[in-house]
Amino acid sequence: MKQFIIFVKKEFYHIFRDRKSLLIIFLMPIVQIILFGFALTNEIKNSNIAVLDNAGDESSRAIIRRLDASRYFNVVQIIHAQPEIEPAFKTGNIRMVVVFQPGFRHSLLHTNHAQIQLIADASDPNTATAITNYASSIIGDYQQELYGLTAIPFMIQPEIRMLYNPQLKGTYNFVPGVMAMILILIAAMMTSVAIVREKELNTMEVLLVSPLKPLLFIISKAIPYIFLSLVNVVTILIVSYTILDVPINGNLFLLIAESLLFIITAVALGLMISTFTKTQQEAQMISLMVLLLPTLLLGGFMFPIESMPLPLQIVSNIVPSKWYFLIVKDVMIKGLGFSQVWKESLVLLGMSVFLLAISFKKFKIRLS
Amino acid sequence: MKEIVIKADRLTKNFGDFTATNAISFEVEKGEIFGFLGANGAGKTTAMRMLCGLSIPSSGTASVAGFDVYKQTESIKQNIGYMSQKFSLYEDLTVKENIRFYAGIYGMSRKLIKEKMALVLEQLQLTDEENTLVKSLPLGWKQKLAFSVAIIHEPKIVFLDEPTGGVDPVTRREFWNLIYEASAKGITVFVTTHYMDEAEYCNRVSIMVDGKIEALDTPTNLKSTFNAVSMDEVFLQLARGAKRSAD
Numbered sequence: 001m002k003q004f005i006i007f008v009k010k011e012f013y014h015i016f017r018d019r020k021s022l023l024i025i026f027l028m029p030i031v032q033i034i035l036f037g038f039a040l041t042n043e044i045k046n047s048n049i050a051v052l053d054n055a056g057d058e059s060s061r062a063i064i065r066r067l068d069a070s071r072y073f074n075v076v077q078i079i080h081a082q083p084e085i086e087p088a089f090k091t092g093n094i095r096m097v098v099v100f101q102p103g104f105r106h107s108l109l110h111t112n113h114a115q116i117q118l119i120a121d122a123s124d125p126n127t128a129t130a131i132t133n134y135a136s137s138i139i140g141d142y143q144q145e146l147y148g149l150t151a152i153p154f155m156i157q158p159e160i161r162m163l164y165n166p167q168l169k170g171t172y173n174f175v176p177g178v179m180a181m182i183l184i185l186i187a188a189m190m191t192s193v194a195i196v197r198e199k200e201l202n203t204m205e206v207l208l209v210s211p212l213k214p215l216l217f218i219i220s221k222a223i224p225y226i227f228l229s230l231v232n233v234v235t236i237l238i239v240s241y242t243i244l245d246v247p248i249n250g251n252l253f254l255l256i257a258e259s260l261l262f263i264i265t266a267v268a269l270g271l272m273i274s275t276f277t278k279t280q281q282e283a284q285m286i287s288l289m290v291l292l293l294p295t296l297l298l299g300g301f302m303f304p305i306e307s308m309p310l311p312l313q314i315v316s317n318i319v320p321s322k323w324y325f326l327i328v329k330d331v332m333i334k335g336l337g338f339s340q341v342w343k344e345s346l347v348l349l350g351m352s353v354f355l356l357a358i359s360f361k362k363f364k365i366r367l368s
Numbered sequence: 369m370k371e372i373v374i375k376a377d378r379l380t381k382n383f384g385d386f387t388a389t390n391a392i393s394f395e396v397e398k399g400e401i402f403g404f405l406g407a408n409g410a411g412k413t414t415a416m417r418m419l420c421g422l423s424i425p426s427s428g429t430a431s432v433a434g435f436d437v438y439k440q441t442e443s444i445k446q447n448i449g450y451m452s453q454k455f456s457l458y459e460d461l462t463v464k465e466n467i468r469f470y471a472g473i474y475g476m477s478r479k480l481i482k483e484k485m486a487l488v489l490e491q492l493q494l495t496d497e498e499n500t501l502v503k504s505l506p507l508g509w510k511q512k513l514a515f516s517v518a519i520i521h522e523p524k525i526v527f528l529d530e531p532t533g534g535v536d537p538v539t540r541r542e543f544w545n546l547i548y549e550a551s552a553k554g555i556t557v558f559v560t561t562h563y564m565d566e567a568e569y570c571n572r573v574s575i576m577v578d579g580k581i582e583a584l585d586t587p588t589n590l591k592s593t594f595n596a597v598s599m600d601e602v603f604l605q606l607a608r609g610a611k612r613s614a615d
Binding site for chain 1: 420421422442445446448450451452454455456457458459460461465468469470472473474475501518527
């Protein structure tokens with residue numbers, strides 16, 4: 001036990017004397033969360049649009065005003081004739097053109113049938129779909145208001161409720177993703193680098209000749225990084241709760257316990273990497289390649305796994321971040337309890353045990 | 369009655385077809401300074417690793433401090449100190465923290481560590497530098513500190529793997545004074561070296577060529593056997609026949 005305390009203390013000396021790494025460890029989560037939360041959001045705001053108002057009546061002007069006033073659109077260009085539409089897409093940076101037919105208000109009030117044409121730049125199909133949807137709903141709102149409560153007979157009004165994320169905020173998806181990414185980076189990379197450093201600086205040999213038990217060595221190496229990663233979990237939760245308004249709907253302790261489980265999986269990965277790398281740089285590169293990329297690509301928070309080809313869907317199952325991402329979304333956003341996430345937790349637990357067993361075995365082999 | 373602390377009998381280590389250490393046999397007495405010489409690749413490090421319990425021999429027997437190198441490696445580790453050819457203290461820790469760490473992993477009590485620390489710092493005249501980071505110490509001091517740390521837990525035997533590489537002659541002399549002091553306290557010193565002048569400082573010297581021990585005696589006897597004026601000459605006569613190139 002005394003050996004353990006002395007060893008852990010030594011690890012903290014290393015960590016706290018390396019100011020640069022320390023800064024990275026503590027600032028990276030905050031910067032990432034804010035970056036993903038504000039800059040890299042997948043909501044489409046402030047799209048530039050143009051209008052071709054052949055009607056020029058009260059209704060068309062009201063709709064244009066509403067579009068411009070919404071946070072989704074800026075009307076930046078007024079087009080005067082049909083042939084100007086294509087050049088407007090080509091030269092301007094507009095995403096959509098709204099075209100009103102002549103006599104728009106008249107048709108609307110007297111024939112119950114008025115037409116608006118939405119022409120969107122579909123070179124980015126997701127954006128095109130999203131902005132035409134936004135525009136349709138703004139137009140729909142206007143129409144409703146116009147009719148008031150004395151609505152036309154036979155109208156189906158779908159009432160859409162967006163569960164768990166009523167405002168469709170991208171941050172609800174990114175925060176769990178960033179948590180997975182940060183934890184795997186800090187816990188796995190730092191652990192592997194810290195162990196490999198002992199090899200590279202040759203202190204490992206002295207430790208191997210000493211009576212220090214390999215298991216004790218591994219545990220004392222891992223504990224400081226598990227602790228730092230937990231600090232990061234708390235930081236991320238505070239930042240996303242206060243600045244990004246992401247709620248913590250589920251049990252906070254369950255969330256932290258699940259994070260601890262994921263951190264242990266990540267540390268186990270780091271241990272495994274350290275058993276087959278010789279230099280700190282090598283450990284860092286391999287950590288980045290085998291951890292960061294799969295987490296980003298197959299973790300589920302950047303690209304939906306359901307829409308991937310089957311082989312990739314299968315491969316995504318061995319990415320620990322995928323399971324953690326599901327757990328955090330369930331617990332944090334949906335507010336579910338352990339009974340709903342025990343399967344995912346079991347997968348992570350299994351992965352940890354497997355990885356720890358392998359790295360411990362490899363570690364022992366190196367001794368003989 | 370002399371007490372044997374290291375005993376190797378036909379100790380062999382194979383790596384596939386390659387025999388790194390070929391049936392070496394020798395005995396080292398308590399308090400002796402035993403020089404272990406050989407060109408690069410002669411098998412010194414492999415032999416040393418087997419004696420330290422880092423590597424399981426392929427055949428032969430050996431005991432260190434009375435413990436078997438096959439079965440009792442944990443007991444061996446409790447009773448030996450080790451200093452490697454590459455510098456092995458933590459550069460980002462202070463002198464004091466390094467001493468405390470290494471003493472701590474040998475399970476020394478807090479009180480004992482404190483006593484030993486004061487002694488070591490005084491002996492190395494490092495008392496004013498106790499809170500200096502090791503990386504800002506001159507190499508000579510680092511090496512002397514590394515040696516003191518390797519014997520802080522008063523092991524029966526200390527293994528030194530080319531401890532004076534890259535150190536100037538004056539510091540090397542000082543380093544050897546530390547070795548003599550340790551030896552006088554009854555610590556057996558097992559040292560590999562490249563410097564033939566250092567071989568002269570040893571009580572007995574073994575010279576390895578291509579995995580075998582070709583000569584083993586006191587420096588004086590070796591010189592008369594090989595009819596040489598210095599250990600350098602003895603070594604060259606033996607090493608000239610080597611087939612293995614340096615690693």
